[in-house]
Amino acid sequence: MQTSLRKEKEFEISPDFIPFHKAWFGPEEENEILDTLRSGWITTGPKTKKFEEDFKNYCQAKHCVALNSCTAALHLAYAALGVGPGDEVITTPMTFAATANVAVHLGAKPVFADIMPETLNIHPAEIEKKLTAKTRVITAVHYVGQPCKMDEISEIARSKGVAVVEDAAHATEAVYKGRKIGSISDMTAFSFYATKNITCGEGGALCVNRDDLIDKIRILGLHGMSKDAWKRYSKDEFKHYEILYPGYKYNMFDIQASLVMHQLKKVEQFWELRKRYVDKYNEAFKDIEQIKTLKIMPDVKHSYHLYTALLKTEMLKCTRDEFLSELQKLNIGVSVHFIALHLHPFYRDAYGYKRGDFPNAEYASDRVISLPLFPRMNDKDVEYVISAVAHLIKKYKK
Numbered sequence: 001m002q003t004s005l006r007k008e009k010e011f012e013i014s015p016d017f018i019p020f021h022k023a024w025f026g027p028e029e030e031n032e033i034l035d036t037l038r039s040g041w042i043t044t045g046p047k048t049k050k051f052e053e054d055f056k057n058y059c060q061a062k063h064c065v066a067l068n069s070c071t072a073a074l075h076l077a078y079a080a081l082g083v084g085p086g087d088e089v090i091t092t093p094m095t096f097a098a099t100a101n102v103a104v105h106l107g108a109k110p111v112f113a114d115i116m117p118e119t120l121n122i123h124p125a126e127i128e129k130k131l132t133a134k135t136r137v138i139t140a141v142h143y144v145g146q147p148c149k150m151d152e153i154s155e156i157a158r159s160k161g162v163a164v165v166e167d168a169a170h171a172t173e174a175v176y177k178g179r180k181i182g183s184i185s186d187m188t189a190f191s192f193y194a195t196k197n198i199t200c201g202e203g204g205a206l207c208v209n210r211d212d213l214i215d216k217i218r219i220l221g222l223h224g225m226s227k228d229a230w231k232r233y234s235k236d237e238f239k240h241y242e243i244l245y246p247g248y249k250y251n252m253f254d255i256q257a258s259l260v261m262h263q264l265k266k267v268e269q270f271w272e273l274r275k276r277y278v279d280k281y282n283e284a285f286k287d288i289e290q291i292k293t294l295k296i297m298p299d300v301k302h303s304y305h306l307y308t309a310l311l312k313t314e315m316l317k318c319t320r321d322e323f324l325s326e327l328q329k330l331n332i333g334v335s336v337h338f339i340a341l342h343l344h345p346f347y348r349d350a351y352g353y354k355r356g357d358f359p360n361a362e363y364a365s366d367r368v369i370s371l372p373l374f375p376r377m378n379d380k381d382v383e384y385v386i387s388a389v390a391h392l393i394k395k396y397k398k
């Protein structure tokens with residue numbers, strides 16, 4: 001028996017830390033980066049443009065703009081729609097701050113609508129209750145990679161003449177009723193942040209299906225400079241640029257594109273591996289009454305970005321956070337997605353949101369745990385995490 005292993009009563013602790021996430025790059029990314037460095041052109045250029053084309057085709061969107069984050073994509077989407085002071089943007093409280101922060105930057109008010117308890121996605125009926133004459137946008141966030149009820153949301157938006165933006169930071173591979181996420185709404189924002197399904201450290205893209213907005217989005221994303229200003233150092237022609245709007249500096253550059261263009265080629269292979277681990281987690285947890293797994297709807301392709309489940313703390317002698325600390329002591333990386341946004345000090349103080357406003361989101365916010373899920377882990381890692389969770393449930397059950 002290995003003496004290096006720490007032992008907790010009846011549980012052998014893994015000597016190796018299983019991280020929450022680990023990115024996976026191969027020789028393809030390494031060679032492409034070297035090629036970019038050696039080319040002498042490292043900012044936005046041919047590789048970014050190639051990635052835009054590849055991602056547009058993958059998402060079956062009309063247009064795609066490669067950017068330096070999903071936050072930038074969301075900001076540009078709202079800005080291009082003319083969101084401004086006095087406007088309201090309806091979204092879920094179970095999201096990352098960026099979804100709502102960028103509306104605040106433009107002077108608009110984020111209005112939250114409660115979620116469905118089975119999937120933790122925004123509830124269309126709750127959206128309807130929040131519509132006012134000031135609503136400009138409904139932002140659907142595909143929680144942990146499962147598409148929202150887009151037919152219902154699109155219909156509500158259409159009947160009220162408001163735009164739909166999708167926050168698909170978690171949902172690169174997702175499909176809703178046979179339609180690829182990115183091809184459905186006016187605009188869809190994607191993330192290639194370090195922990196995302198495909199990554200370049202920091203990065204994002206905005207898929208756009210509105211011909212009337214695409215030029216404005218490209219211009220706004222690069223200082224407000226007139227079209228194709230990124231080509232201004234090429235040998236083709238000398239051209240002055242003009243500033244058409246006070247834009248932002250949101251362009252993806254070729255070093256990022258060198259990574260993410262190869263990640264995109266592996267996207268389905270990575271997905272298969274994550275699905276296999278999600279199935280294993282779900283199978284193991286289905287008979288543990290203290291854990292509620294999230295429902296996967298029959299009419300979607302889930303992108304399995306995160307493995308998130310609810311810990312029924314009412315059946316345990318510990319809090320969610322204590323449970324997570326214990327998992328960390330057992331050498332497992334964990335996370336929480338998310339503490340509901342309306343409970344954060346800024347949203348509470350600036351808009352008067354309070355506990356009690358969104359009961360389903362609060363129930364979830366108090367109980368969600370996210371366990372390691374990434375293609376580079378293996379069956380043994382998943383089995384270890386499962387056994388650690390089962391061990392702690394046994395230790396703390398009432």
Ligand SMILES: Cc1ncc(COP(=O)(O)O)c(C=O)c1O
Nearest residue numbers: 069070071096098169191192193
């Ligand atoms: C739901 C959601 N939206 C937006 C973002 C922002 O993505 P980025 O870091 O690429 O700006 C994240 C990041 O984790 C997210 O989880």
